[in-house]
Amino acid sequence: MTVTAPATTRIRVPHFVRGRLEWGEDNEYLSRDFGVPLVTPRLRFDELIPPRSEPGPAFDVPVAEIIDYLVELGKHLVLEKNEYLQESLEMTAQVSALPRRVIENTYHRPGEYLTRETLEYRVARTFGGPEILDGWVEHTDPMGRVSRVRAFPPRLVHMLAGNSPSGAITSIADAALVKGVHLFKLPSGDPFTTVAVLRTMADIDPDHPVLRSMSAVYWRGGDASVENVVYRxxxxxxxxxxGGGAAIQNAAKYTGPGFHLIAFDPKVSMAIVGREAFESEQTLRRVADLAAADVSIFNQDACVAPRQICVEGKLDQVDRFCELLCAALGEDREFASAVGPKPPAEIREAVDGLRYLEPDYRVWGGFDGRGLVVRSLEPVDFHPTNKTVNVLPVRSIVDAAQYATVATQTVGVFPTHRKAEVRDQLATAGVQRVVRLGSALSGSAGNPHDGMYPLHRFVNWVADDDTCSTSP
Structure with a gap:
């Protein structure tokens, strides 16, 4: 389990086990992006895994009380006043590919997730209300047969995403709402935020049943010595x-009867720009800026960030859009930096060859991390990343649906009123979300994610049936 690291400075990663903070230097790993040495306490499986014979601490806590706790947590997650978030920010900045400024901006967002209105609305949208989480709800079917159903608290392992600290906060809130027993596997790209939030919860109420239901620890993804024990x-x-494709494939091999996978597997996104963008130069510049804002979310290290943009227009119009888009990609934004990580070698090699294939291909920008745009008549054969965009001319926005697949998560559309024109075709292709261009990172509370209501999938649906048999 131990990795020998070339660097001498090691960052201590604490664990949090069922209400208790743990420090230690028993195991050493390297972070995903920069190979920074991380040291952690050893894993104690008997403490991480409560027996099934014992109800989880929060199984019978009313949802209303859990929401009270989460709302209070939201008030304490203020970066300027929270020493755990401050410490987490400094350490995350050393291991994350995101710039420190962008990480800091994500730490200013918890308040929007943890309001009473948002949490209650989420429960209502998913379950119709808290009653079926709080107890057994009686139903009578059309034939007069009575049964009771409960969305029973689950026992879940969470492989957390490491591309944004905000994922830790939303995962903790979701876990709390379903009342279950939860083990969070910390990501190497951010093994700090989750524990910082749990430490904050402990300051509010160290004995709260929700807190005692949660553990957060780190191990190297794919470590069979751990996962053969835990994933059962x-x-x-x-x-x-x-996670990425390899992580999801590794997780899938552990599934079987009684142990199921809820996968938020790798997705890509795209955008569609209608002919209305060319009504004026001012409009075109605004649309290019909206598209760049979506593309550059977390420097394109996010499922919602478009990789392809289909543009309804003549070739010279599309090329002008590409020119403006490339310039807009090189701007600092709330969740993106003007200069991001440079494109990988496979993109550089492919694009160098395309520069000689005009007019079928045209290229704007370079390999300095400020933005790269490739216009082609067919999709390029490389995966655009690191603020790289493939722009495709289309005769109609409906034609853009041919480039969507079941791996396409979000599609941003301009102008907004034309979403209705194409959304059924996109959904048929497998798309899960259609938004107005420029709002890919925003989302309505309580909506499906990746084609499902996650909380609905998290719980165990159990029926207590009073039906009597009439057979001999």
Whole structure:
């Protein structure tokens, strides 16, 4: 389990186990992006995995009380006043590919997730209200047969995403709402934020049942010596997995009867620009800026960030859009930097060859991390990343649907009123979300994510049926 690191400065990663903070230097790893040495306490499986014979601490806590706790947590997650978030920010900045300024901006967002109105609305949208989480709700079917149903608290392992600290906060809130027993696997791209939030919860109420239901620890993803023990139906019901293709494939091999996978697997996104963008130069510049804002979310290290943009227009119009888009990609934004990580070698090699294939291909920008735009008549054969965009001319925005697949998560559309023109075709292709261009990172509370209502999938639906048999 130990990794020998070339660097001498090691960052201590604390664990948090069922209400208790743990420090230690028993295991050493390297962070994902920069190979920074991380040291952690050893894993104690008997403490991480409560027996199924014991109800979880929060199983019978009313949702209303849990929401009270989360709302209070939101008030304490203020970066300027929270020493745990401040410490987490400094350490995350050393291991994350995101600039420190962008990480800091994500720490200013918790308040929007943890309001009473948002949390209650989410429960109402998913379950119709808290009643079915709080107890057994009686139903009578059309034939007069009575049964009771409960959305019973689950036992979940969460493979957390490491591309944004905000994911830790939303995962903790979701876990709390379903009342279950939860084990969070910390990501190497950000092994600090989750523990910082749990420490804050402990300051509010160290004995709260929700806090005693949660543990957060780190191990190297794919470590069979850990996962062969943890990923079992004897201990947990489901694995909630965020991550890249390799991580999801590794997680899938552990699934089987009684242990299910809820996968937020790798997605890509795209955008569609209608002919209305060319009504004036001012409009075109605004549309290019909206598209750049979406593309550059977390420097394009986000599922919602478009990789392809289909533009309804003549070739010379599309090329003008590409020129403006490339310039807009090189701007500092709230969740993007003017200069991001440079494109990988496979993109540089492919694009160098395309520069000689005009007019079928045209290229704007360079490999300095400020933005790269490739206009082509067919999709390029490389995966655009690091603020790289493939722009495709289309005769009609409906034609853009041919480039969507079941791996396409979000599609931003301009102008907004034309979403209705194409959304059914996009949904048929497998798209899960259609938004107005420029708002890919925003979202309505309580909506589906990746084609499902996650909280609905998290719980175990159990029926107590009073039906009597009439057979001999």
């Amino acid at each position: 139906s004897q201990y947990f019901d489901k694995l909630v997995a965020w």
